Amino acid sequence: MTLEAFADTILPGEKRFPDDHAVAGVSAGGGSVASGVLEVLAGPEGGLAPTLDDLAEMLNEHAEAYARRHELTSRADLPAFAALGYDHRVALVRELIAPDHEEREAWIGLAMFSTIAFDAAAHLHTTDAIRSGHPGLAILGYSGPDGDGLWRFPSFSYGRALARPHPDTTPSGSPA
Structure with missing residues (x-):
């Protein structure tokens, strides 16, 4: 819950259920x-998994000190x-x-x-994330692949091609 509350502070979303204490509910849609x-x-790719319990404990210690400094009433159940x-x-x-x-x-x-997690759905294959309606990718406007599973962009983002394809590029877009 602590790490979810931290993440929701960075990129807020809407509450998942009425008594959701991790998600503050200050934004519409998924954060x-x-x-x-x-x-x-928790994934092995980022290397943070072994430190998550310690980070949550440290964050809660900082929160306790912050609450004391600001004379806030704490909740023993959270x-x-x-x-x-x-x-x-x-x-x-910010501190x-x-x-x-x-x-x-x-x-x-x-x-x-x-x-x-929001910008890249790093824990999911992109097509699976788009198919399942991943909130971040949907908000960012990621489009899905063509019917064959490949992404093609018929109109260039700069309004023109920036370079010609290499002559050995295959029809799938891969180098030969």
Whole structure:
């Protein structure tokens, strides 16, 4: 719940259910949590999986200290970071990523993985993510592949071709 609350602070979405404490519900549609941030964080590719429990514990310790400094009432039934209101979560994250914070790199790394889940659906094959309506890819306007599973772009993003295909390029777009 702590890591979901952090990810939702970076890229907020709408609550999944009425008593959702991890997702603050400050944005419509799916944010980082609905985009699969926990799967991305736990995957072996990013290398963060072994540190997730420690990061959650550290984040909750920072949240407890923040709540004491700001005289906020805490909830014993929730992790300290998830218990913070959205504006307080944002304020704490700003402290954690400040240039002079000694743990800055860890929190920026966690924030980057939160955006990767949304922007790239890194834990899914792109066609599967598009087919399932992945919230981040849908919001960003990713189009699906052609019927044969290949992506083709008949109109160039710059309005013109930037280079001619290599003469040995096959019809599938692969180099020979």
